Amino acid sequence: MFGGFVKDMGLDLGTANTLVYVKGQGIVVREPSVVAMEVGTEEIKAVGNQAKAMIGRTPGNIVAIRPMKDGVIADYNTTAAMIEYFLKQASDQHIILPRKPNVMVCVPSGVTAVEKRAVEQATVRAGAKDAYTIEEPLAAAIGAGLPVWDATGSMVVDIGGGTTEVAVISLGGIVTCHSLRVAGDKMDDAIIQYIRRKHNLLIGERTAETLKLEIGSAIPDDQGGDSREIKGRDLITGLPRMIEITTSEIAEALNETVMAIIDSVKQTLEQTPPELSADILDRGIMLTGGGALLRNLNVRLSEETHMECHVAENALDCVAVGTGSALEQIGLFKPTSAIDRFRRKRFF
Numbered sequence: 001m002f003g004g005f006v007k008d009m010g011l012d013l014g015t016a017n018t019l020v021y022v023k024g025q026g027i028v029v030r031e032p033s034v035v036a037m038e039v040g041t042e043e044i045k046a047v048g049n050q051a052k053a054m055i056g057r058t059p060g061n062i063v064a065i066r067p068m069k070d071g072v073i074a075d076y077n078t079t080a081a082m083i084e085y086f087l088k089q090a091s092d093q094h095i096i097l098p099r100k101p102n103v104m105v106c107v108p109s110g111v112t113a114v115e116k117r118a119v120e121q122a123t124v125r126a127g128a129k130d131a132y133t134i135e136e137p138l139a140a141a142i143g144a145g146l147p148v149w150d151a152t153g154s155m156v157v158d159i160g161g162g163t164t165e166v167a168v169i170s171l172g173g174i175v176t177c178h179s180l181r182v183a184g185d186k187m188d189d190a191i192i193q194y195i196r197r198k199h200n201l202l203i204g205e206r207t208a209e210t211l212k213l214e215i216g217s218a219i220p221d222d223q224g225g226d227s228r229e230i231k232g233r234d235l236i237t238g239l240p241r242m243i244e245i246t247t248s249e250i251a252e253a254l255n256e257t258v259m260a261i262i263d264s265v266k267q268t269l270e271q272t273p274p275e276l277s278a279d280i281l282d283r284g285i286m287l288t289g290g291g292a293l294l295r296n297l298n299v300r301l302s303e304e305t306h307m308e309c310h311v312a313e314n315a316l317d318c319v320a321v322g323t324g325s326a327l328e329q330i331g332l333f334k335p336t337s338a339i340d341r342f343r344r345k346r347f348f
Ligand SMILES: Nc1ncnc2c1ncn2[C@@H]1O[C@H](COP(=O)(O)OP(=O)(O)OP(=O)(O)O)[C@@H](O)[C@H]1O
Pocket: 012, 013, 014, 015, 016, 017, 018, 070, 071, 159, 160, 161, 162, 163, 164, 183, 184, 185, 209, 212, 213, 216, 288, 289, 290, 291, 292, 293, 294, 295, 315, 316, 319
């Protein structure tokens, strides 16, 4: 393999988190996709965990931004700088790189050719020798251990920060899929809006996400369920205020988002060829991505589709692991597969 030195990498360039998978070593970097930058000079002050801690707390001259939005690049230069930082971190910590690595990056299945090209170019600009792309649901299915290469239908629902990807896969290819720009971030927004409407309280993104992680659920609890005290700014007095929020309230806030995901699964099932539907009925639906960890989401989806729904064991890692595994098996991919090779034109 490339003189025995170069380690190829799989990059799960997510809206919420970026993971780097190094061939033979597994996941070596796992950090939030956040960059803190100085206004005016655009000098990067921090990336990843350090930058995330700054969200909502930065002084006026520093902004913490998420350069990926809805699964695609919203800010090209910052994304390239962020990828460069993560690839460098992976190589500094774990490997010797006498030559540039080949990098396989995942992209949502619904991206345009321009959006895909931007990801490839940003990866090359960040230091990759060659960039390859793989569609996210295929990577998620490989990472979740589904038999994607067999002549049998597998269904995967990957719920990330920016996108939800629903796909039926057979013989290494995507047969039907839906990509929905509704996922974890929209859930956080829904919680912010709900608390604003119902309690006249303004809370930040991080508080909303914490509520979702700690007491969120896709099914309301008749008894109210768990509760948490949260602090925010009163919209009437402008003063800080504390209130108590229950699981049932969060479930109510998330209902619309959860229904959008369920509808997308139903639509995909409606468009699935009957033989493959039968396979899915036998094996069930596999949920991956951080959003799949929302409490009772699998139960709710199961009730709505009358099928078994399983949450992958390593839900947050599936796409990165699948992306890395795909790179290891690149020889197995046919030209019609979901992987496209991008030959770099010299940039600089
Ligand atoms: N236990 C949990 N319950 C609910 N949501 C969770 C949980 N853990 C993580 N999440 C959410 O999962 C999302 C991140 O998931 P993931 O890392 O798979 O996304 P991503 O790959 O960065 O995004 P995308 O695939 O859309 O680009 C965040 O919105 C996060 O809040």
